[in-house]
Structures are given as structure tokens and as C-alpha cells.
Amino acid sequence: MTIHQTPGRLVTIADVAREAGVGESTVSRVLRGQGSFSKRAGERVLEAAARLGYVPNRLAGALAGNADSAGSQLVGVVIPSLANIVFPDLLRGLTGALDEAGFQGVVGVSDYDPVREEALVAGLLSWRPAALVLTGLEHTALTVTRLRAAGIRIVEMIDTDGPGLDIVVGFSNRAVGHASARHLVGRGYRRIAYVGHDLGRDVRAAKRLAGFEAALAEAGLALHARELVAERSSAAAGRAALEALVARAPDTDAVYFSNDDMALGGYFACLGSGWAVPGRIALFGCHALDITAAMPQPLSTMRTPRLAIGRAAAEHLRAGGPPGTIDLGFELSEGATA
Amino acid sequence: MTIHQTPGRLVTIADVAREAGVGESTVSRVLRGQGSFSKRAGERVLEAAARLGYVPNRLAGALAGNADSAGSQLVGVVIPSLANIVFPDLLRGLTGALDEAGFQGVVGVSDYDPVREEALVAGLLSWRPAALVLTGLEHTALTVTRLRAAGIRIVEMIDTDGPGLDIVVGFSNRAVGHASARHLVGRGYRRIAYVGHDLGRDVRAAKRLAGFEAALAEAGLALHARELVAERSSAAAGRAALEALVARAPDTDAVYFSNDDMALGGYFACLGSGWAVPGRIALFGCHALDITAAMPQPLSTMRTPRLAIGRAAAEHLRAGGPPGTIDLGFELSEGATA
DNA sequence: AAAAATGTTGGCAGCGCTGCCATTCCGGGA
DNA sequence: TCCCGGAATGGCAGCGCTGCCAACATTTTT
Structure with missing residues (x-):
């Protein structure tokens, strides 16, 4: 058969x-x-x-239809990872809105590597997509050149901390970090540490940390300690890192995590070691993953509008408007861990 | 600019x-x-x-190149959801192997709806993809007709419980359910309940439950209770469902969850209510999500080879071989909750 | 009733590329 | 020195579709 x-x-x-x-x-x-x-x-x-x-045969249709301008109804999408739940969320908002508008997404995963992104962009452009949706603002010079030459709408998602090529949809990661520190400081924590993952690759996590440290400095504080793992963010990494951090700096009273899954791991470490949260140690994450709401003590974190960003990205694809930045903001999710 | x-x-x-x-x-x-x-x-x-x-311009290249056979280097992919982490994992394995082989994935999300899938397949076929990768074995008659007429390689992922159209890569969900029940029964649990999400749509979860009940029957048992939520699987849903279930059937000694995120929610419910796990109540999940390994008590669950399935799907795309089923199996992740 | 306006329709030239084929070029053997 | 086989090359016909335009049909207007 x-x-x-x-x-x-x-x-x-x-x-x-x-x-x-x-x-x-x-x-x-x-x-x-x-x-x-x-x-x-x-x-x-x-x-x-x-x-x-x-x-x-849309291949033929697109070829004949409109040779220049929006050739096909394909939209190229580049995200850094599928392992970090943040990006599937983005993709979810995006594909939903995309196919309401009659577009098909062609997805590439860059693995947080600008050179990989460069190759993906080149490949995607050869399908003469109607538009391209990228993640973040950091691209190689060659990527930028190609993007410019393509003459199509470009949307950069998630990060508004810097100049974009065309349309930018997201929030300020710097501001997220800043607000997170303000919250912790406002709650009276003083010996605040950071637990994060590979910052060399995850530029946005690095921007959050920069904002966080800036806010600490404004309050006359500095990071009490920091623990970085080389691998990608995960609950297991967060757990191990928090344990290591507490061993090194036992008097830490609050920890800012690069990501909710790291924070969740940290929470598990506290449960396992019997450290009271937030009495002994307070935990603060980032992104407000669904899971964290179901915890016995909901995680204190920042809710980032991932679905909305994806949706907005798709909606601005066709709009013939001028370039610009759309800041969708973020929101404190107070929780009970900090 | x-x-x-x-x-x-x-x-x-x-x-x-x-x-x-x-x-x-x-x-x-x-x-x-x-x-x-x-x-x-x-x-x-x-x-x-x-x-x-x-x-x-690959549009032109594909059109001219090989009009019939593998027209383009595009591969259509249909998955039911991006909200359930299982599918991003699948996609991760898939896109990785896909672009090593020089293919580009065009992704559609069916939202577990065969009719939606039908429309997606029609849309994808119009790009003359080299092959199509679908999720599951259940398709509308029209989808099947179109797939047959397309004359391209079709891969159905994840579910091997039934006849496939061409190539099937996955594991037996029935067997997963069956093995899960055997494990719980072997551990001495007798009043075993089920907590799941919308089975009408998630056919594979339903197959797992069927296998689970079959194994219980073989042991002379039946489900002690069951609690279903109408929504999609999530930690919050799992938590609420477990609480409802325990209220209704307080003597339940073990719970089988449709999914690890549901089980994680259940675990949180136990933590919140002070129910000892597995003393008061044992928990068993499905899929072995990364997170569950970081829990204070690792979740007892079944490890399913999601990345490998995606990878295998991509690798069998080009192979000119005969149709067939590739069963990648699954593995007990013993954990400490059951 | 003729003219003008409007509604339908088919033919055909591309879109940018690749496959095919005829042609040209080159080095080595007769 | 001339001829021959294979490498290198360019021309051109499509791939299936859409845009454009001319042709024709049907109404409406004067």
C-alpha cells in the first residue's frame, strides 16, 4: 500500500x-x-x-504573480531555540495570526548563533518570502545587508532595547531587569544574587541582568553573588546553580534567575534542602511560564506578553506603515516567593 | 532608515x-x-x-527543476499544538535533521483538529513540498485522498498504534499506558485513578488510557476514579483536577496523569495540601519532561523519545525505501513519586 | 435603433530557473 | 599536420501560473 x-x-x-x-x-x-x-x-x-x-501550484503562482514585491505568501521565521518554552509561545502567537492572514510560516532555528542565523536568512530569502520575522536585534553585518537588499518587511521580535531594522515588537529586557531589582529592593532584600545561564548567547538575558544591576546600583547595592551555568536554561541547571550559590554565599537573601525554568529548579532546590521561601531565601524569575502559577507558592516573576508579541508581529507584516517599535510591556506577577 | x-x-x-x-x-x-x-x-x-x-530564486528553481517528483526542498510539517512541550521537542529534532539535509520546514499547527489539518495539508501541498510530516494517524478521508494523490513521501510521527499511510515513526501509546499500569500494579497500588485532559482531541492520550485500563483489567482491577478537564493539559489543570479527584475519592492511592505537566500540577497539589508522595498518594506521569528530573522527588514517568522521533522522521524523508513503521520505544523513568 | 457602457472571456507573454541539445574548444593520437 | 573524443559552454524551450489586452457579449442610454 x-x-x-x-x-x-x-x-x-x-x-x-x-x-x-x-x-x-x-x-x-x-x-x-x-x-x-x-x-x-x-x-x-x-x-x-x-x-x-x-x-x-503556488510555486508557479508566486513566480508569475508579483515578481518583485511580496512574491509568495511565505513568511520566513527565525527563532533561536525551541527548547526554551518562550519561543514556542512566540511561534504560537505568530502562526496563529499568520494563517488567519493567509500566510505560511517557514521556520528556522538559529540556536542563538548569529552566523547560523545568517545562513538561515540567506536560505529563507531564496524563497522570496513576503516578509521575514527574526528574533532579537543582533545580526551579522552580512545579514543586515541582505535584509536591506531584500526590500521586504522585517519584524524583529521580543527585544526593544536598541535600534531595529524595520519593525520591532517586544518589550525592554533592560526594563524588565530593572523593575525586577526594584521589586526585590522594595521588599527589603539586600544580599541579592543572580543565577543565570549562558549569557554569551542569550543576549536578552544579558540585557535583563544589565538592567537589574543598574537598578541595584541606583539603590546603592551590587550583586551579592552570581552563579552562571554554561549550558542552556533548564530546571536542572537552575537547581544545581542555586545549590552551588548557596554553598558559596550562604547569607544570600534573594536570587534573581535568568528565566522561570531556572527559578523553578531553584525552588525545587529549596524544597529539597528545606530552605524556607521566601523566609530563608527569596526567588524571582522571568517570563511567568504557565507552570509557575500552579506552584504551591506561585513564583514571583515578570509576565512577558509572548503570545501577543507573536500575534502583533504577524499583524504588522502586511501593514505598509513606516518602521517603528511597538513596546508591549510586561507586568509584575507578584507571586509568593519574593 | x-x-x-x-x-x-x-x-x-x-x-x-x-x-x-x-x-x-x-x-x-x-x-x-x-x-x-x-x-x-x-x-x-x-x-x-x-x-x-x-x-x-528557489521558487523558480523548484518550478523549473523537477516539475513532478520532489519539486522543492520544502517539507510540510503539521503538528497539533505548540502549547504542549512535547511538540516543540518533536519539531526540534525534526528541524535539526531537516536542515542538515538541506530542507526547509513549513510548519502548520492543527490545534488537534482533523478538519484544520485537512486545510493545512491542502495548503502545504500547493507548495509542492518534497515530503510531508504529520502527527498521528488520524486524518480525514479527504486528507488521505490528497496525500495519496500527491505522490510524495509522508511521515506520520509519534503514534504507531494503527496503520500508517507510508512511514510511521514513534512508539505505541497503548503500550506506554499498559506499561505504566503494570508498574503501578507491580508497586502494590490498587486504588488507581486517572487524571487527564481533553481526550476527544488528544487521541494519543486516549490510547494511553486505553492501554492503561487494559493492563488494569488484566490484573483484575478497574480505574478507581477519573477526573477529566475539558481544557488542554497544563500544570494548573492538573493541580485543580487532582484536588477535585481527592475530594471525590479520598482513598485513591495512585494517580496516572495524561501528561507530565498535569502530573507536575498534581505534585504541586500534594505539596500544597501536605499529602505525602508516594505515601499518601503516588503520582505517575508521561513523557519525562526535563523539568521533572529537577524535582525534589523526581517524577515517576515514561521517557518518550521525542527528539529521536523528529530526527528519524527527517532522516526517512529522502530514503526511497518501502513504507513501514519505526518503533523507537519508550523507557520507564522510575523517579520517586510512584 | 444605434451608440455607449459594462460584463465576460481567451490568448499570450513573461516570472527566473533548469534540462536538453547543439556547438565550440582543447589536447593527444594517427 | 590533421582528426577525434570529451570537456566546457550558450541558447532556448518549457515548468504552471498570472497580468494584460483585445475581442466579444450583454445591457443601458440616448
Whole structure:
């Protein structure tokens, strides 16, 4: 029962035209519901197409349609990772809105590597996408050159801390870090440490930390300690890192995590070691992952509008408006751990 | 600083040919490193292409190249959801292997809806993909017809419980459920309940439950209770459901969850209510999400090879072999909650 | 009733690329 | 020196579709 029957050639618009007894142009018009045609022609074409099992060839359509401008209805998307739940969320908002608008997303994963992104962008551009959606503001010079030359709408998601190429949708990671520190300081914590993952790659986590330290400095404080893991963020890494940190700096009274999954790991470390949260040690995360709301003590964290960012990115794809930055903000999720 | 410069026409192969002082065919051969050409011609073409910033148009390439067979280098992918971490994992394995092989994935999200899948498949087929990767074995009749007519390789991921269309890569969800029940029964639990999410849509969770109940029956048992939430699986839903379940059937001694995130929610419920795990109540999940390994008591669950499935799916795309099922199995992750 | 306006329709030239084929170029053997 | 086989090359016909335009049909207006 192989599926490979490939009877020969696939049905083309010419076959439908012959079957329906009309011209090719009429078939084209009917199928796209564009231009004028008689009711009778419409019926016959639809009927013939169904009878023949016609599947339009968008490759040809896009090629013929509009050679320059928005060639196809494909939209290239580059995200850094699928392992960090933040990005599937982004993708979720994006694909949802994208296919409401009749677009198809072509997804590439850069693994936080600008050089990898460069290659992905080159590959995506060769499909003549209607637009490109990237993550973050940091790109190689060659990527930027190519993007400029492509003459299509570019959306950069998530990070508004810096100049964008065209449209930027996100929030200020710096401000998130800043607000997080203000919250901890306001709660009276003074010996505040940081637990994070590979900052060399995750530029946005680094920006949050910068904002965090800036706010500490404004309050006359500095990071009490810091523990970085080389790997990607995960609960296991957060757990190990917090344990290491507490061993080194036992008097730490609050910890800022680069990410909620790290923070969740930290929470587990506290549970395992019997450290009272937030009595013995307070925990603060970032992103407000769904899970954290179900914890016995909801995690104190910052809610970032990931779905909304994806959706907004998709919605601004077609808009012919001027370049600009759309800041969707963030919100304190008070929780009970800090 | 608009990016929209669209100087007019994009650079075509003809422009490169003129610039390099060779024919179009030579440019095409050089750029694809195929056919024979002199070293000198090769250099000049590459140079000219770089100078002009030439970006090949794969739309045209695919259209001209091989009209029938593997038209483009696009691969259509349909997954049911991005909210359930299982699918991003699948996607991760898939896109990784896909772009090693030079393919680009076009992703659609069906939201667990076969009718939505039908529309997505139709849309994807119109890009003349080299192959299609779907999730699960359940499709509408029309989808199946179209898939057959397309004459391309089809891979169905994750579920091996039933006949596939072409290539199937995954594990038996029924067997997972069965093994889970055997484990709980073997540990001496007798009043075993089930906590799950919307089974009407998540067919695979339903298959796991069926296998689970079958194993219970073999042991002379039946489900002690069950609690279903209508929404999608999540920690919050798991927590609420477990609390409801314990209220209704306080003597339950073990709970099988449809998913690890549900189980994690259940664990949080136990922590919150002070129910000893597994003394008062044992918990068993499914999928072995990363997070669960960091818990103070690692969750007892079944490790499913999600990344490997994605990778295997991509690898079997090109293989011209016969249809068949590849069962990647699963593995008990003993943990400490059951 | 003729003219003008409007509604339908089919033919055909591309879109940018690749496959095919005929042609040219080159070095080595007769 | 001439001829021959293979490497290198360019021209051109499509791939399937859409945009444009001219042709024709049908109404409406005067």
C-alpha cells in the first residue's frame, strides 16, 4: 500500500480549463475569486477542479504573480531555540495570526548563533518570502545587508532595547531587569544574587541582568553573588546553580534567575534542602511560564506578553506603515516567593 | 532608515551571467556545483554573484527543476499544538535533521483538529513540498485522498498504534499506558485513578488510557476514579483536577496523569495540601519532561523519545525505501513519586 | 435603433530557473 | 599536420501560473 503512485503529471490549470470548457485565465480568476466571471463559468470550473482533484501550484503562482514585491505568501521565521518554552509561545502567537492572514510560516532555528542565523536568512530569502520575522536585534553585518537588499518587511521580535531594522515588537529586557531589582529592593532584600545561564548567547538575558544591576546600583547595592551555568536554561541547571550559590554565599537573601525554568529548579532546590521561601531565601524569575502559577507558592516573576508579541508581529507584516517599535510591556506577577 | 528600498528588480541569474561574461547555464551549473565548468568560469561567476548580491530564486528553481517528483526542498510539517512541550521537542529534532539535509520546514499547527489539518495539508501541498510530516494517524478521508494523490513521501510521527499511510515513526501509546499500569500494579497500588485532559482531541492520550485500563483489567482491577478537564493539559489543570479527584475519592492511592505537566500540577497539589508522595498518594506521569528530573522527588514517568522521533522522521524523508513503521520505544523513568 | 457602457472571456507573454541539445574548444593520437 | 573524443559552454524551450489586452457579449442610454 505505497503512497507513491505519481501517476505521471499532476493536474494543472490547463487540464481544468479543458475539462470545464473555458480558458485558463477564467479558471485562474474563478479559483482566486478575483476579476469578473459568469456564475455559470464559476460553477463549471469549481466542478471540474474538484473532479480532477486539482491542487494549485503556488510555486508557479508566486513566480508569475508579483515578481518583485511580496512574491509568495511565505513568511520566513527565525527563532533561536525551541527548547526554551518562550519561543514556542512566540511561534504560537505568530502562526496563529499568520494563517488567519493567509500566510505560511517557514521556520528556522538559529540556536542563538548569529552566523547560523545568517545562513538561515540567506536560505529563507531564496524563497522570496513576503516578509521575514527574526528574533532579537543582533545580526551579522552580512545579514543586515541582505535584509536591506531584500526590500521586504522585517519584524524583529521580543527585544526593544536598541535600534531595529524595520519593525520591532517586544518589550525592554533592560526594563524588565530593572523593575525586577526594584521589586526585590522594595521588599527589603539586600544580599541579592543572580543565577543565570549562558549569557554569551542569550543576549536578552544579558540585557535583563544589565538592567537589574543598574537598578541595584541606583539603590546603592551590587550583586551579592552570581552563579552562571554554561549550558542552556533548564530546571536542572537552575537547581544545581542555586545549590552551588548557596554553598558559596550562604547569607544570600534573594536570587534573581535568568528565566522561570531556572527559578523553578531553584525552588525545587529549596524544597529539597528545606530552605524556607521566601523566609530563608527569596526567588524571582522571568517570563511567568504557565507552570509557575500552579506552584504551591506561585513564583514571583515578570509576565512577558509572548503570545501577543507573536500575534502583533504577524499583524504588522502586511501593514505598509513606516518602521517603528511597538513596546508591549510586561507586568509584575507578584507571586509568593519574593 | 526604511528597509524598503526595492531598487526595482532583484538580481537574476541573467544579471550574474552578464557580469561574469558567461552564459546563464554556466552560472546555474557553477552555483549548484553540478555539471562541468572550467575553474576560471567558476571563479568569475562566484565573484560576480557576490558583487551583485545575487540571491537565487528557489521558487523558480523548484518550478523549473523537477516539475513532478520532489519539486522543492520544502517539507510540510503539521503538528497539533505548540502549547504542549512535547511538540516543540518533536519539531526540534525534526528541524535539526531537516536542515542538515538541506530542507526547509513549513510548519502548520492543527490545534488537534482533523478538519484544520485537512486545510493545512491542502495548503502545504500547493507548495509542492518534497515530503510531508504529520502527527498521528488520524486524518480525514479527504486528507488521505490528497496525500495519496500527491505522490510524495509522508511521515506520520509519534503514534504507531494503527496503520500508517507510508512511514510511521514513534512508539505505541497503548503500550506506554499498559506499561505504566503494570508498574503501578507491580508497586502494590490498587486504588488507581486517572487524571487527564481533553481526550476527544488528544487521541494519543486516549490510547494511553486505553492501554492503561487494559493492563488494569488484566490484573483484575478497574480505574478507581477519573477526573477529566475539558481544557488542554497544563500544570494548573492538573493541580485543580487532582484536588477535585481527592475530594471525590479520598482513598485513591495512585494517580496516572495524561501528561507530565498535569502530573507536575498534581505534585504541586500534594505539596500544597501536605499529602505525602508516594505515601499518601503516588503520582505517575508521561513523557519525562526535563523539568521533572529537577524535582525534589523526581517524577515517576515514561521517557518518550521525542527528539529521536523528529530526527528519524527527517532522516526517512529522502530514503526511497518501502513504507513501514519505526518503533523507537519508550523507557520507564522510575523517579520517586510512584 | 444605434451608440455607449459594462460584463465576460481567451490568448499570450513573461516570472527566473533548469534540462536538453547543439556547438565550440582543447589536447593527444594517427 | 590533421582528426577525434570529451570537456566546457550558450541558447532556448518549457515548468504552471498570472497580468494584460483585445475581442466579444450583454445591457443601458440616448
